[in-house]
Amino acid sequence: MTAGDQREAAADTIAPTGDGLGDHDGATISAADLRRLRGDHDGTTIPRGERSAAPTRAARARIRLSSGEAVALDRPIVIGRRPRATRSTGAELPHLVSVESPSLDISRSHVEVIPDADSVVVVDLHSTNGTTLLRGGEEPVQLHPGEHTVVVTGDVVDLGDGVSFAFEDLP
Known part of the structure; x- marks a missing residue:
């Protein structure tokens, strides 16, 4: 070695x-x-x-936005008012998910969700108003900008302005 x-x-x-x-x-x-x-x-x-580069349960793993829209976790996801992919390769372009933010509480590219073979992480993309992780039975956690946080099925991420998303059927 x-x-x-x-x-x-x-x-x-x-x-x-x-x-x-x-x-x-x-x-x-x-x-x-x-x-x-x-x-x-x-x-x-x-x-x-x-x-492996893709999640083992890619066909089922997904996020569900508070609007009801579901997005498969078959590649990274960038969520924001007007999201952009800045660090992607041609082989793995992320899903870009636009959400409404009438009060402009949500940043243009607010948060990224990154699936891996055996876990999923969420990263606050240095948003202006922050991102909160809600996990059943625990106190809300404010995510640190740029820091990867492992999430599990049932976790909810609150972006503010009434927009959140939940993790479903994670590996």
Whole structure:
């Protein structure tokens, strides 16, 4: 195993947190934690060569907007008043989902949803008014701009101005 492979393998494992949580919010979970919670794997990491680029349940995984519209999680999704794809490749153009925001509380490109083989993350795209994650039985969490947050089926993301979306049938 080369030094680069060792660094990648170390990045894919969970580091012990010690006695304190440091700057960890106590609610964030890693993809490995998510696999263990679901019981999909024995907790070992999946070698990078075995990861697929698309979600394993792409045909069913989706988000449902508060308007009732459903969008398949077969590739990244950018949601906003007038969303743009700035970091995409020709092979994987994201879904661009426009939402109404009469009070202009929602940014042009407000949030991105990124599916992976075994998890889905949501990223606030440095929106002006922020993004809130609502998870059943827990306090609302304000997402940190640019930070990837793992979501699970049933989670709801509130963009403001009466617009939200829920995650359904995630891997």
